[in-house]
Amino acid sequence: METRAEVTKDANRRLRVAIAGFGTVGSAVARILIEQGAASSFELAYILNRRIAKKRVDWMPGSVRWTDDIDEVLDSDVDVFVELMGGLDPAGTWVRRALASGKSVVTANKALIAAEGVALSELACRHRQHLAYGASVAGGVPVLSGLQEGLAGDQLVRVSGILNGTCNYILTRMEDAGLSFADALLEAQRAGFAEADPSADVDGYDARAKITILSRVALGADVDLETVLCRSIRPITAVDLRYAVELGCTIRQISHAEVKDNELHIAVQPMLVERALPHARVVGAQNIVVSTGRYGGETTFSGNGAGGNPTAVAVVSDLVALARLGTTSSESMSPALKKMVASSQFVMPHYTRYLVRDRPGILAAISQVLATYAINVDAVLQLPGHSREALPFAITLEPSSQQALDAAMAEIGKLHFLAQPPLCLPILRKRA
Amino acid sequence: METRAEVTKDANRRLRVAIAGFGTVGSAVARILIEQGAASSFELAYILNRRIAKKRVDWMPGSVRWTDDIDEVLDSDVDVFVELMGGLDPAGTWVRRALASGKSVVTANKALIAAEGVALSELACRHRQHLAYGASVAGGVPVLSGLQEGLAGDQLVRVSGILNGTCNYILTRMEDAGLSFADALLEAQRAGFAEADPSADVDGYDARAKITILSRVALGADVDLETVLCRSIRPITAVDLRYAVELGCTIRQISHAEVKDNELHIAVQPMLVERALPHARVVGAQNIVVSTGRYGGETTFSGNGAGGNPTAVAVVSDLVALARLGTTSSESMSPALKKMVASSQFVMPHYTRYLVRDRPGILAAISQVLATYAINVDAVLQLPGHSREALPFAITLEPSSQQALDAAMAEIGKLHFLAQPPLCLPILRKRA
Numbered sequence: 001m002e003t004r005a006e007v008t009k010d011a012n013r014r015l016r017v018a019i020a021g022f023g024t025v026g027s028a029v030a031r032i033l034i035e036q037g038a039a040s041s042f043e044l045a046y047i048l049n050r051r052i053a054k055k056r057v058d059w060m061p062g063s064v065r066w067t068d069d070i071d072e073v074l075d076s077d078v079d080v081f082v083e084l085m086g087g088l089d090p091a092g093t094w095v096r097r098a099l100a101s102g103k104s105v106v107t108a109n110k111a112l113i114a115a116e117g118v119a120l121s122e123l124a125c126r127h128r129q130h131l132a133y134g135a136s137v138a139g140g141v142p143v144l145s146g147l148q149e150g151l152a153g154d155q156l157v158r159v160s161g162i163l164n165g166t167c168n169y170i171l172t173r174m175e176d177a178g179l180s181f182a183d184a185l186l187e188a189q190r191a192g193f194a195e196a197d198p199s200a201d202v203d204g205y206d207a208r209a210k211i212t213i214l215s216r217v218a219l220g221a222d223v224d225l226e227t228v229l230c231r232s233i234r235p236i237t238a239v240d241l242r243y244a245v246e247l248g249c250t251i252r253q254i255s256h257a258e259v260k261d262n263e264l265h266i267a268v269q270p271m272l273v274e275r276a277l278p279h280a281r282v283v284g285a286q287n288i289v290v291s292t293g294r295y296g297g298e299t300t301f302s303g304n305g306a307g308g309n310p311t312a313v314a315v316v317s318d319l320v321a322l323a324r325l326g327t328t329s330s331e332s333m334s335p336a337l338k339k340m341v342a343s344s345q346f347v348m349p350h351y352t353r354y355l356v357r358d359r360p361g362i363l364a365a366i367s368q369v370l371a372t373y374a375i376n377v378d379a380v381l382q383l384p385g386h387s388r389e390a391l392p393f394a395i396t397l398e399p400s401s402q403q404a405l406d407a408a409m410a411e412i413g414k415l416h417f418l419a420q421p422p423l424c425l426p427i428l429r430k431r432a
Numbered sequence: 433m434e435t436r437a438e439v440t441k442d443a444n445r446r447l448r449v450a451i452a453g454f455g456t457v458g459s460a461v462a463r464i465l466i467e468q469g470a471a472s473s474f475e476l477a478y479i480l481n482r483r484i485a486k487k488r489v490d491w492m493p494g495s496v497r498w499t500d501d502i503d504e505v506l507d508s509d510v511d512v513f514v515e516l517m518g519g520l521d522p523a524g525t526w527v528r529r530a531l532a533s534g535k536s537v538v539t540a541n542k543a544l545i546a547a548e549g550v551a552l553s554e555l556a557c558r559h560r561q562h563l564a565y566g567a568s569v570a571g572g573v574p575v576l577s578g579l580q581e582g583l584a585g586d587q588l589v590r591v592s593g594i595l596n597g598t599c600n601y602i603l604t605r606m607e608d609a610g611l612s613f614a615d616a617l618l619e620a621q622r623a624g625f626a627e628a629d630p631s632a633d634v635d636g637y638d639a640r641a642k643i644t645i646l647s648r649v650a651l652g653a654d655v656d657l658e659t660v661l662c663r664s665i666r667p668i669t670a671v672d673l674r675y676a677v678e679l680g681c682t683i684r685q686i687s688h689a690e691v692k693d694n695e696l697h698i699a700v701q702p703m704l705v706e707r708a709l710p711h712a713r714v715v716g717a718q719n720i721v722v723s724t725g726r727y728g729g730e731t732t733f734s735g736n737g738a739g740g741n742p743t744a745v746a747v748v749s750d751l752v753a754l755a756r757l758g759t760t761s762s763e764s765m766s767p768a769l770k771k772m773v774a775s776s777q778f779v780m781p782h783y784t785r786y787l788v789r790d791r792p793g794i795l796a797a798i799s800q801v802l803a804t805y806a807i808n809v810d811a812v813l814q815l816p817g818h819s820r821e822a823l824p825f826a827i828t829l830e831p832s833s834q835q836a837l838d839a840a841m842a843e844i845g846k847l848h849f850l851a852q853p854p855l856c857l858p859i860l861r862k863r864a
Binding site: 028039141142143146151152153278281293297298299300303304310312313314316317319320321325 | 464566573574577578581582583584585586710713725727728729730731732733734736741744745746747749750752756
């Protein structure tokens with residue numbers, strides 16, 4: 001039998017590739033392309049980086065040109081510009097210039113795609129080039145292609161997931177080892193899972209960029225990044241994880257987006273997650289995405305959401321897709337997009353936790369406020385072993401509107417026996 | 433902002449589609465295409481079925497032509513022939529004729545693709561048409577596109593999964609309700625999860641077709657369907673599930689394929705599965721596929737592996753992909769394939785279970801045989817509450833070659849105190 005690889009090789013010229021940004025992901029992409037050898041559809045032509053003298057590696061073939069000059073790359077005959085620098089600038093400028101100079105672009109840059117992806121796709125389209133960004137969400141897990149192509153025949157209505165491995169690592173350690181947030185963060189930083197400035201991860205901005213991209217690709221909903229609700233995991237304490245376990249749950253940073261009555265409900269926030277849900281079983285730095293379709297029901301994708309090699313797999317997979325598409329115009333790849341306003345008015349059950357200076361009548365006072373806003377109490381939990389001066393207890397609430405809940409929490413926050421503002425987390429339960 | 437759907441609509445003529453086989457999946461495909469309405473890239477032109485008078489439904493637009501004449505469809509101007517009849521004949525003949533008459537083909541027919549997929553892809557290629565079969569494995573879970581496109585940048589070395597919902601339903605019920613195989617099968621048949629003749633499901637032939645297709649797509653390994661090891665779940669008893677639970681496992685029908693030292697290790701068989709593995713958490717009729725890549729590590733896909741709507745999603749997604757590809761020649765879609773010989777010589781730990789007429793010296797006799805073949809015993813389990821005339825007990829074994837194990841089991845099977853041949857199942861453990 002004739003092997004079909006041979007047919008392929010003659011038919012297609014190898015695509016010339018420039019990699020901009022030779023960090024962990026950039027070098028992993030280069031390695032994969034080089035290790036593919038003669039069977040590859042690609043020829044690595046340029047590595048673009050600042051201070052290239054410090055970056056050079058001995059395993060790079062002599063045919064690859066190292067440069068710190070973007071103009072040299074843009075003026076060259078490379079077919080694909082692989083942007084792995086991250087950040088909005090100069091990455092955005094360079095991506096626009098690459099598209100305008102007739103090069104397709106593959107990028108792993110979630111910040112850029114979340115902020116300017118729609119405009120960049122249109123620019124690619126005008127110049128009859130492709131813009132691919134499969135690596136921008138969930139690293140090596142082929143979520144974007146899975147939603148956009150594998151589930152193209154469905155009508156997706158909801159997408160949720162764990163999109164930030166750092167938060168997941170921290171919350172997993174807080175639960176397993178009873179660590180405080182600060183200690184778990186320190187451990188994550190020492191293990192290389194968190195940055196010196198952890199804000200992008202723990203305050204949700206990283207996941208917000210990803211859910212913004214996901215809602216575009218899965219739901220066709222184009223929403224302004226800045227308007228997406230984003231809550232930090234910093235207020236979570238070890239006590240909350242203990243209470244969560246008592247409630248048959250764990251705590252995870254959950255990103256979700258759902259189209260409901262022509263509104264886009266979208267948020268990134270820590271939630272109590274019922275153990276029966278696949279989200280609860282994602283440990284360490286893994287990622288998961290669960291989509292819900294009108295016809296196909298729930299589909300789950302999970303795997304390594306970060307790291308040089310998994311992210312590089314997503315980049316190279318985008319390159320392979322470009323090679324397959326060839327000259328197919330990029331219009332036909334674009335789904336219909338609808339500009340939507342972000343709403344965070346979910347109706348969900350909630351976990352609330354209060355840290356109080358103990359005295360009689362506390363429960364009565366809190367219950368009174370909740371009743372005023374017609375919020376029903378589901379259960380009250382108080383584990384023993386705490387000081388009367390800083391006593392944590394939890395109240396779970398039946399589904400209520402966000403508006404009523406916000407008002408109730410603001411009012412409860414003013415009660416003089418509270419040692420700190422109450423914590424309020426939605427509870428994600430398995431749907432019937 | 434201009435919606436990009438409008439750009440698309442003008443650029444592409446709508447593809448004319450014929451559906452052959454108007455059963456559960458066929459009617460679900462028709463419904464999805466019709467419900468897409470004006471936004472659709474497709475025009476449903478023909479429904480082909482025997483005895484069409486009995487099949488007609490009132491929700492079908494008048495523009496759709498019903499026929500029982502394949503020649504009428506093949507002589508028409510339809511662009512895509514959607515084959516949903518199943519079986520090898522006449523489906524295979526009609527698919528070949530459709531390709532030869534210049535129509536692309538989308539099929540959900542695992543038997544046909546497992547047996548003749550390579551030749552059919554070559555035929556499609558020669559006629560510059562496309563052959564897509566995303567619905568043939570795991571129904572609505574976009575596994576084939578995920579492996580072939582989403583993970584195209586990786587080098588996959590292993591793929592395993594639960595590909596038959598009927599077996600999974602039966603084994604789940606045997607564990608949860610302590611049912612015998614016969615009773616669980618009867619329940620599955622009554623619930624519509626199993627056929628009157630359950631052989632294709634419970635004896636592994638259905639899953640064998642799917643793992644054969646998966647090993648082609650994921651590993652580039654072309655193997656003869658008939659040579660793939662296939663073991664039935666019929667010998668599993670409720671006692672085995674009880675012992676499995678004692679060992680921190682459950683029992684699942686596992687399909688797996690792995691390239692090792694240029695051999696393809698491939699099989700469909702019931703296995704003990706450690707609870708920590710994602711396979712163990714797949715309940716009811718769900719499917720799961722776990723792939724392992726050289727660069728990206730493990731990636732998991734799961735969801736609804738069967739049913740009209742989920743399978744229809746896979747079919748329509750293939751149609752969307754065809755519409756996107758347009759005139760791109762199908763050569764470039766074909767990965768390199770290598771003809772490989774199936775091997776079932778795995779080295780794995782095993783669970784063995786013996787049903788004996790109790791008397792002294794049984795354990796000594798069995799241990800003696802195992803020792804002869806240099807097979808190490810890991811643990812011995814015997815739960816109370818059984819008759820001495822039919823006493824089940826289990827021995828777990830450290831990893832050993834299949835050859836030694838087969839010989840030992842054959843010899844043990846001859847021991848006069850055995851009430852039936854021993855049961856021997858591999859144990860799937862989480863890799864370190």
